[in-house]
Amino acid sequence: MKRLVSLFALLLLLCVTSPAYAQSILRDAESEALFADMSRDIIKAANLSPANVRIVLINDPSINAFVAGGQMVFIHSGLIDAASNANEVQGVIAHELGHITGGHVPLGDRMAKGATGITILSLLLGAAAMAAGSADAGVGLMQLGQRAAMGSYLAFSRAQEATTDAAGVKFLSGAGVTGKGMLGFFKKLQQQEYRWGLKRGSDQSYVMSHPMSGERISTLTADLQSDPAWNKPSDPEIEARFLRVQAKLRGFVSEPKDTLRKYPVSDTSVPAHYARAYAYHLGGYPKEAAAEATALVKAEPKNPYFLELEGQILLESGKPADALVPLREATSLTNFQPLIATTFGHALIATEDPKHLAEAETVLRQAVARDQENPFAWYQLGMVYERKGDTARAALATAERASMSGDFGRALPSAQAAMAGLPQGSPDWIRAQDIVMAAQGLMQDRKKK
Template sequence: MAEALHARRWSGAVARLLMLLVLSFAFVAKPAMAQSVLRDAETEALFRDMSAPLIEAAGLRAADVRIVLLNDSSINAFVAGGQIVYLHSGLITSASNANEVQGVIAHELGHVTGGHIIRLQQGIGQAGNISILSLLLGVAAMAVGAPEAGMAIMAGGQAAAMGRFLAFSRIQENSADQAGASYLSRAGISGRGSLAFFERLQNMEFRLAIPQTDSYQRTHPLNRERIAVLENVYRNDPAWDRATSPELEARFQRVRAKLRGYIDEPERVIAAYPDTDRSVPARYARAFAWHRAAHPDRSLAEVDSLLAEQPHDPFFLELKGQILLESGRPADAISILREAVERSRSEPLIATILAHALIATEDPANFPEAERVLRTVVQRDDRNPFAWYQLGVVYDRAGDLGRANLASAERYSLMNEPQLALASARNAMAGIPAGTPDWIRAQDILMVSRAAIENQRGRRRRQ
């Protein structure tokens, strides 16, 4: 009886260990499912320009790599399979300058080129093998009348499995540090920001009283260890004293400020950027904060002061149009947003706001333009479910229910909602002439959605 109780307890411990390993991988593999993606035309353009020399230095194609911003206040970044680097909003708002973020991106590209997500599965498998072996040996010991020895073997196996997994993770982090340093060097970008970022993390750990004596129980090396290894590498690099381009740094400070204005509580934003601060980032942040606090007049005053100095800046125009639209003045927003689209070379995210304003007027005369704009948007941007939603509204208003359902199917497919995508695709096929390109596209979504639903059911059965 006692042996059975011990075995059940140990089985539970093993299950918890394996579940921890599986969940750690699941978090890495599908990080954005629990976090909302923040999309902004100015921010995405900045990320492209900041990362382009690093991507080239890493031997990757810029067209294949994406930098995705997640709405998460923690200071973090990671990769999750493929060539996508995820940055938390907290990392951007806490960074002092663009060079710090470039250091983080370089590190994450080291994970991409190192194939670390694939290798993580190997690390989990190795840890699982150790745990299973110790379980079998422990049960064998119990079976011959040595329950204490069996429990000791099992406990040792659990510790060894977790230690093996953590060591594997630390090796990957060290590898990414070295690769990131090489990419910064090849790109001619200083490593000062990378060191400053690690120092910031170290100071934060000190404030939180996180032990700094042993890295054995950590997935990452101690920050002081990383600094010690990298400092000599960076200081001896020819790019150490090379400053970030003033234009790039100014763009970063703008994006950082607008992000704070968008995600922080308005009161905190106003306190951080008081009215006495007349810099461009401060006015930009306040414009967003006043808009979120439902003070459109104050928000427009800030934007107008920015436009007085830079009357054709597409992102200032975009913000003014957005404020007017979301304040119930879509007709007033249209001409401003048209100019923003023109000045940004038809940037899809800005064009989406223009289409929204055209539709929001509820004037049928504006719907053909909205349709033209949206059809261009969805051809150029394959990650824009809101554009598909609006296109569905236009088709619905025109009485074209088949293509309205197709637009909904596209939208739900992008949102990873296969059940809804399947239903919409089926309705679209019923309302669109068979064999036409739109009918074939609906059929494709239907088949992909069915496969996704079957995969979901299979995962539930295995659980």
């Protein structure tokens, strides 16, 4: 209970000290796998490579999605909560891909100038550093993040939106995905506009950056309904997975009492168990949370995400040794998925048993090699090196983490310390040299400005 209270204090501190426009990126292995699978064919239909397009989940209760340059689609948690099914989210993704293919970059220079630290969290992972009993480690984790521009962004023109809607329809058709979800979501937005009192021709609608939803529905209905995929059922597996991800997200971002009201104990479905597990855990009821996780694992013993949840609850309840079995199996079943492997590596370290350090190093090195945006993995790997007495590689891990979060004032001396202790010309020495050169260049540019 003390750890959970400390976690909530840290979250409050983060919210208070961060700028109003700072947002958190929610990283979760199951969610990212779902987004990749449900968007793959749509991305291909847009003549883009699924390997280069990322769907990123933002912790924000508003119903919104946007692109920010490159090939990244940002979706607010509020949109996932509001969606009735996965097909509606596919319609949103298709629309946003239209902005990418159309070269519409809504953030531009203001995005760069308004850059702010964005904390990278996995669901429940924000509490992981607490499992070792270190409040300082928890603070360090919550302050980690990447320098990314998430400030206010330029409004899209109505002409761009109309073009993007048409592109989204084309991409859905090319992927053989029904457009019922796209139309359904526009109808949801239309109801929201009615609640806001926005009407066609009103002053409010004139200044809106997007066309009124009613106009979009009228324009797109004929094309969507005439498409061969209109009456094609949405993929039932994708839809079932979406309900699970939606439930766990609600359990993580909502007040526990609200989650338990939406998913009462009388509901014995998998999504309900999922949502309640997170609600109980965040609310400080470890026994109830563990019972919900146990029910999930019993229903699907080989589901890696259920095993991951079971392990996380045990880890964050102060039982890292007990967490090793489910986390090891989850890591194996997902072929060392980086986020899951990072949690497993942390559990190995949290046991404080020296015999687990070698395995933790192997697991965490794989995690950082396969995920370039995982500062918590570098933090844990640095702890492994410190306990092994490898101060040079511990410094390199600190440099990697600081570089990732944009803290080049810390990255530079850490990388220099790593170079001093590593064999010259070795891969780790070369990587430290790269960080030194990049940090020096960026710091010089800042001085000039």
